[in-house]
Structure formats: C-alpha cells, structure tokens
Amino acid sequence: MGAIGLMGAMASLLVMLGFMPPTSSLAAYAAMRGAMGAIATWIFFPSLGLTLIAGLLAIGLNRGFHNAGWAWLKAATGILVFESGFVGILGPMQQEASQSAGALAGKVDPATLAQSLGPERNTLWVMLAIATINVVLGIWRPRLMRRSA
Secondary structure (H helix, E strand, C coil), rough: HHHHHHHHHHHHHHHHHHHHCCCCHHHHHHHHHHHHHHHHHHHHHHHHHHHHHHHHHHHHHHHHHHHHHHHHHHHHCCCCHHHHHHHHHHHHHHHHHHHHHHCCCCCCCHHCCCCHHHHHHHHHHHHHHHHHHHHHHHHHHHCCCCCCC
C-alpha cells in the first residue's frame, strides 16, 4: 500500500512539473509549488516512511527473508529511496513552496525561483525507477543467494 502511494505521489509530482507555469506568472507558479509541497509532505513522505518501515519489519520478522538476497537488495534500494526522498524531493519541494509564497508576498526575489526544476524532475525519474525495481523484487523474488560449496 505504501508503494502505491509513494509511486503515485512521484507520478503526480512529475505531471505537475510538466505543467509548471513560468515564474513570470508568479501567482500560478506559487499555487502550483504550494500544491507540490503539500503532495510531498502529506502523501509522498508518509508513504515513503510506511514503505521503508514495513519492508524492514518484514525482513526482520520473517526468518525466510534473512538469507534471501533479493530481500536485502530490496532493503538497500528502499533505504536509498528514503534518503533520496528527503534530499532530492521533500526538502526542495518544501523549500521552493516556501520561497514562491515569499516571492508572492514580496519578501523573496522571483529571479531565485525555478532553479531546481531540472534536478527535481531527474530525481523523481530515478526514484520512480528504483521504486519500480523494488516492487518487481517483492513480487518476483529472484534467487540471489550464495551457493554453499
């Protein structure tokens, strides 16, 4: 369930980035950035936490997963998505929403806006790919164990 929310939030953010108004339309830009900040805070972040915690608990509580290479690969990519989510998505989205609201209020120079659009889009695509790999690993469960001699 967490993966559905996580991937849905990332897809929504990618669509919104594709329809981002120019900073010359400051009110529309600030409204879009505010909506993106809300999606990042209220859908992306909780789904991200739920997905990571559920996955780690599943590995910890199920002895069959302790020696399964796919489970550890899934855990590693999950932690990578979690860290990247904070650094590349949640932080920049919230910061840009705050700055665009400040620009609308006349407290921030509008020229400083929209500098993170490209990196945000790239990060979302990479994280969406990693999240998809995580789902595939959870369903397919390939044998990635070392063989004994």
